[in-house]
Amino acid sequence: MIYSRICGTGSYLPEKVVTNKDLEKIMDTDDQWIRERTGIRERRIVGEGESTTTLAEQACRNALEAAAVDPSEIDLLVMGTTTPDLVFPSSACLIQKKLGLPDCGAMDVNAACSGFIYALSVADKFIRCGDARKALVCGSETLSSIVNWTKRETAVLFGDGAGAVVLEASDEPGILSTHIHANGNHADLLSTEVGVSRGFAGIEENDGRPELLMKGNEVFKVAVRTLGRIVDETLEANNMDKSELDWLIPHQANLRIIVATARKLEMSMDQVVISVDRHGNTSSASVPLALDEAVRDGRVKRGDMLLLEAFGGGFTWGSALIKY
Ligand code: ACO
Numbered sequence: 001m002i003y004s005r006i007c008g009t010g011s012y013l014p015e016k017v018v019t020n021k022d023l024e025k026i027m028d029t030d031d032q033w034i035r036e037r038t039g040i041r042e043r044r045i046v047g048e049g050e051s052t053t054t055l056a057e058q059a060c061r062n063a064l065e066a067a068a069v070d071p072s073e074i075d076l077l078v079m080g081t082t083t084p085d086l087v088f089p090s091s092a093c094l095i096q097k098k099l100g101l102p103d104c105g106a107m108d109v110n111a112a113c114s115g116f117i118y119a120l121s122v123a124d125k126f127i128r129c130g131d132a133r134k135a136l137v138c139g140s141e142t143l144s145s146i147v148n149w150t151k152r153e154t155a156v157l158f159g160d161g162a163g164a165v166v167l168e169a170s171d172e173p174g175i176l177s178t179h180i181h182a183n184g185n186h187a188d189l190l191s192t193e194v195g196v197s198r199g200f201a202g203i204e205e206n207d208g209r210p211e212l213l214m215k216g217n218e219v220f221k222v223a224v225r226t227l228g229r230i231v232d233e234t235l236e237a238n239n240m241d242k243s244e245l246d247w248l249i250p251h252q253a254n255l256r257i258i259v260a261t262a263r264k265l266e267m268s269m270d271q272v273v274i275s276v277d278r279h280g281n282t283s284s285a286s287v288p289l290a291l292d293e294a295v296r297d298g299r300v301k302r303g304d305m306l307l308l309e310a311f312g313g314g315f316t317w318g319s320a321l322i323k324y
Contacts, residue, residue, distance in 0.1 A: 004127035004135070004167040005174030006324060008067025011163040011292035012058035013044045013279070020156070029152040039255025043159030043280030045144045053085045055162035056140035057098045059288070064099075066295075067166035069134060071099045074166075076135040077106040078123045080115025080284035082313070083142045084108060087196055091140070101136075112190070113251050113312025114180070115139050115284025116163065120308075120320055121178035127169050138164040139284035146192060146212045148205070154212055157253070159280030163288025173323050177237050179230060180318040186222060190214045190313035214313075223253070223311045224260045230309055231265060234319045240305075242266055247300055251310035252276035252286040261309065273299070283312065300324055 019042040020031035034040050046055070056079065064071060079092040086094070092106035105126075111118040116139030123135040140162035147155050167175075192210040194200045203209060227250075235242060242265045250258045252275050262272045273290040282289060287308050294300040302324055309319040 002128050002130060003170050003172060003174035004124045005170040005172070006165045006322065007168045008063045008065070008069065008166040009164070009288065009292040009295045010059045010062025010064070010066055011161065011289045012055050012062065013161045013289070014046045014050055014055065016045050016047050017042050018045050023156055027150060027152045027155060029156055034156045037256070038157060039276050040156065040280045041277045044161055046142050046160045051085045052081055052083050052140045052142045053091050053094045053098065055142070055160065056091065056095050056138050056164070059140060059162035059164040060095060060099055060136055060138055063136065063164040063166050069166050069168070071101050073134050074101050074136050075104045076123055076126050076132040077101060077104060078119040078135065078137050079108050080111065080119040080139040081108055081141055082110055082112050082115060082283055083145055095138070111182070111284070111312065111316040112314055113253065113281070113283045113286070114310040114314070114316040114318045115312070116287045117178065117308060117310045117318035117320055118180050118316065120165070120175070121180050121318065123167050124175045124178055127167055133169045135167045136164060137167060138162065139288050141283040141285045143212065143281070143283055146210050148211045153216060154214055157281050158212070159282050161279055161282040161285040161289050163285050163292050165288060165291070176321040176323060177234065178318065178320045179234055179237065180316070181230070182314045182316045184314065186315045189219050190315070220254065220257065222315065223257050226315070226317050227257065227261045227309055227311055228264050230317055230319045231261060231307065234307060234321050238321055240321070244305055245307050246271065246304040247294065247306045248272045249287055249291050249294065249306055249308045251312070252279060252290060253281045253311070286310070
């Protein structure tokens with residue numbers, strides 16, 4: 001039996017920090033509201049010359065270095081993103097060139113905030129079936145490019161960043177299971193409403209860019225319910241009790257959603273990796289960013305049992321159970 005295992009993690013954040021106090025100066029919001037309703041204190045935003053693929057390149061380089069894997073050894077690149085540099089070539093192709101990877105398969109996966117879990121699931125399947133030995137999986141976003149910076153209900157929530165892992169084939173797990181789902185019936189609760197084929201009518205309201213629109217309150221309720229279901233599904237599929245989990249590494253959209261999932265799992269908040277306070281919601285980058293942080297600061301150790309989960313626009317949602 002072939003499994004895939006994570007042999008290195010990496011991440012990258014833009015240097016520019018935007019605090020809640022900074023946002024108070026440009027819109028009708030306040031630091032206390034943002035902290036109490038979301039847990040966010042600050043977020044990173046890209047500067048001149050930075051984009052989704054420049055962040056991804058650094059995160060991938062850091063993951064390759066941690067794994068001691070040369071780019072020439074990679075035979076699959078899967079990239080979760082909702083904010084690609086271009087319509088095409090895919091961000092994966094642009095990163096493939098930047099990293100000097102061989103002519104391996106390289107693809108983007110668009111599953112909004114679940115993008116990294118989806119990408120991980122795809123790469124895990126390629127390794128399990130023997131079509132790839134080493135894969136690079138990345139989540140990278142510049143949500144700041146589709147946020148309307150005059151609207152407090154969305155602008156305060158998001159940030160930019162990238163995270164990556166290197167997977168390799170192994171006789172031992174590794175990734176025990178991944179679970180991905182979607183339900184397009186809720187598309188209208190979280191979307192951009194404009195695009196290449198439908199057209200870009202209305203973008204002048206957001207400085208000529210598509211605008212992320214979200215009915216936050218309604219998304220919140222579905223997210224809490226759905227994440228409760230996916231953690232049950234994941235544990236049941238592995239015949240595992242919640243007490244066997246060492247770490248919850250959740251998508252970082254809102255601290256209150258994270259606390260609800262931790263409570264359901266009867267996990268102490270000391271067993272939950274939190275980065276939303278410093279990163280905001282970085283969509284498909286949030287889970288690998290949090291994972292890398294916890295690996296590098298020594299909280300997550302080899303042999304620990306990790307539950308990764310995410311929920312996002314689509315709706316999409318997913319999870320991965322990993323023996324690190
Ligand atoms: N500053 C101050 N006040 C604000 C702000 C702000 N930034 N934003 C909203 N308010 C006000 C509202 O106007 C409202 O005022 P009112 O009561 O006078 O009408 C009040 O605060 C409450 O607004 P709600 O929207 O009900 O606030 P809520 O507690 O639901 O928090 C939030 C909003 C943070 C967006 C929350 O609903 C949430 O986190 N939703 C889920 C987000 C998520 O998980 N998305 C999925 C991933 S994203 C992706 O896939 C790209």
